[in-house]
Amino acid sequence: MHWQRILATDLAGESPPTPPGPTEEEALDAYSAAVVRAVERAGPAVVSVGMVRPAPDALRRRGLPEVRGVGSGVIITPDGYVLTNSHVVRGAERIEVRLQDGRTTSARVVGEDPHTDLAVLQLPESGLPTAELGDSSKLRVGQLVIAIGNPLGFAATVTAGVVSALGRTLRAETGRIIENVIQTDAALNPGNSGGPLVNAQGQVVGINTAVIAGSQGLCFAIPVNTAKWVAAQLIREGRVRRAYLGIAAQTVPLDRRVVLYHRLPAQTAVRVIEVQPGSSAERAGLRPGDLIVELEGRAVRDLDDLQAALGRHPVGVPLRVVILRGAERIALVAIPTELPDSA
Numbered sequence: 224m225h226w227q228r229i230l231a232t233d234l235a236g237e238s239p240p241t242p243p244g245p246t247e248e249e250a251l252d253a254y255s256a257a258v259v260r261a262v263e264r265a266g267p268a269v270v271s272v273g274m275v276r277p278a279p280d281a282l283r284r285r286g287l288p289e290v291r292g293v294g295s296g297v298i299i300t301p302d303g304y305v306l307t308n309s310h311v312v313r314g315a316e317r318i319e320v321r322l323q324d325g326r327t328t329s330a331r332v333v334g335e336d337p338h339t340d341l342a343v344l345q346l347p348e349s350g351l352p353t354a355e356l357g358d359s360s361k362l363r364v365g366q367l368v369i370a371i372g373n374p375l376g377f378a379a380t381v382t383a384g385v386v387s388a389l390g391r392t393l394r395a396e397t398g399r400i401i402e403n404v405i406q407t408d409a410a411l412n413p414g415n416s417g418g419p420l421v422n423a424q425g426q427v428v429g430i431n432t433a434v435i436a437g438s439q440g441l442c443f444a445i446p447v448n449t450a451k452w453v454a455a456q457l458i459r460e461g462r463v464r465r466a467y468l469g470i471a472a473q474t475v476p477l478d479r480r481v482v483l484y485h486r487l488p489a490q491t492a493v494r495v496i497e498v499q500p501g502s503s504a505e506r507a508g509l510r511p512g513d514l515i516v517e518l519e520g521r522a523v524r525d526l527d528d529l530q531a532a533l534g535r536h537p538v539g540v541p542l543r544v545v546i547l548r549g550a551e552r553i554a555l556v557a558i559p560t561e562l563p564d565s566a
Contacts, residue, residue: 386407467503470497515546
């Protein structure tokens, strides 16, 4: 019988065969396995971005001629284009990039866009590993995301969390609003800036950009769909072209009777304070005191709405502007020019 054979084997001093243990993949739980796969796919394309910029006068007087900083980036093409944050490389005299294989190389700034805190660098290399760019419009709150970067100089650091919220707005250093920002609780620290936020498939869904100081788990990333649009313009033209009307304006409350009479969707609008001579606004017939309530079919409730609408609109393409002038509702057509660098 079967038990007799086992007993005879044991008496003979031999042990029954040990069943094979779980493989490394089987030993990982589903969460760990997803994080490991994502890092294996995207990790080789993550780089450390070191920069040197002139020190401000106060530090120069103390004998410190330059300031060094470090951030992260992600390679998006095999011929060396790297996506990172604008604030990581702004004002840099020299930029040095360290690859995952340990090589170090110089880099040049192809272009930067402070209004979205994005920049593109180019390395004098080819055949480089690249990260796949995903679709940030498909993200869902609660979805697993992984941040890869170099926080506080610790290279190739991985943190994981979830998408905490979508559709946030973040104000860039220029004062303009960045739309559709991703909020995550994947831990970020100084040095993570410019590194990728990836999904469980290892696709880049955001570029890590900001942490709320003194908070726990309030971290933000620029959506990759915005990054793809900005990167394409920076690579093609070296800058991002945005529509510009040439007005000074402010957000003002509207009388409730005006809102009801014109069936407006909001209680506020944007009042034109000044119209620059020779601007597209002047040519369109805009005047100080006009209330802008709509641009190209979108309600304008405040200055952020105005900037967002202009940011989406192509330069040189007619733009329908709906205003209130006294009791009259008027539709004008403006041909926006390009936003000056100083605006």
